[in-house]
Amino acid sequence: MEPEASINVLGGPLAPCSRDPLTGYFRDAHCNTCTADTGSHTVCAVMTDEFLAYSKYVGNDLSTPRPVFGFPGLKAGDQWCLCAARFLQAHDEGCAPKVSLHATHERALDIVPLDVLERYATTDE
Numbered sequence: 153m154e155p156e157a158s159i160n161v162l163g164g165p166l167a168p169c170s171r172d173p174l175t176g177y178f179r180d181a182h183c184n185t186c187t188a189d190t191g192s193h194t195v196c197a198v199m200t201d202e203f204l205a206y207s208k209y210v211g212n213d214l215s216t217p218r219p220v221f222g223f224p225g226l227k228a229g230d231q232w233c234l235c236a237a238r239f240l241q242a243h244d245e246g247c248a249p250k251v252s253l254h255a256t257h258e259r260a261l262d263i264v265p266l267d268v269l270e271r272y273a274t275t276d277e
Contacts, residue, residue: 155184159258161269167254169196170231173224183233183257192263196255197234198274199226203249206242231255236263243268250274 155178158166168181176182177193185194197203204215204226214232217225226232231252240263242248251272260269 153178153186153188155180155186156257156259158182158184160254161256161258161261161266162253163258164254166257167196167252169233169252169255173226173230173232175231175233177233183255183260185257185259191235192237192259193233194236194257194260195234195239195264195269196252197232197239197248198250198252199228199230199232200247200249201228202247203242204228206245206247207238210238210241212238236260240264240268243272248272252276 160166166182169175169183171181174181176184177189178184183194183196185192207214214226239248251269253273
């Protein structure tokens with residue numbers, strides 16, 4: 153499982169998403185991906201209470217700690233490498249979180265159009 157090139161959606165080097173909590177398909181703090189990452193954990197999202205409630209409602213509880221998996225549970229303000237399809241689904245439902253474009257992998261563009269990601273860009277972009 154070799155990661156693909158670490159390029160962000162803007163064409164530059166992929167910035168870290170989060171070291172605390174440690175995120176990424178490879179748990180390397182980046183939203184790197186590979187062919188084995190069928191969920192495409194490529195969108196660096198800033199969690200909100202609204203998005204966390206939505207994610208739990210649709211069957212992916214990101215707020216409850218799962219110590220057996222080394223998962224601390226997320227809270228509003230945490231950054232996390234989110235599945236691109238889940239981000240797009242949240243966008244369609246009107247509850248998508250903010251996104252760090254510099255830390256979102258270019259492979260997210262296979263699922264989410266750039267103009268959609270740009271609508272949710274954090275202010276530090």
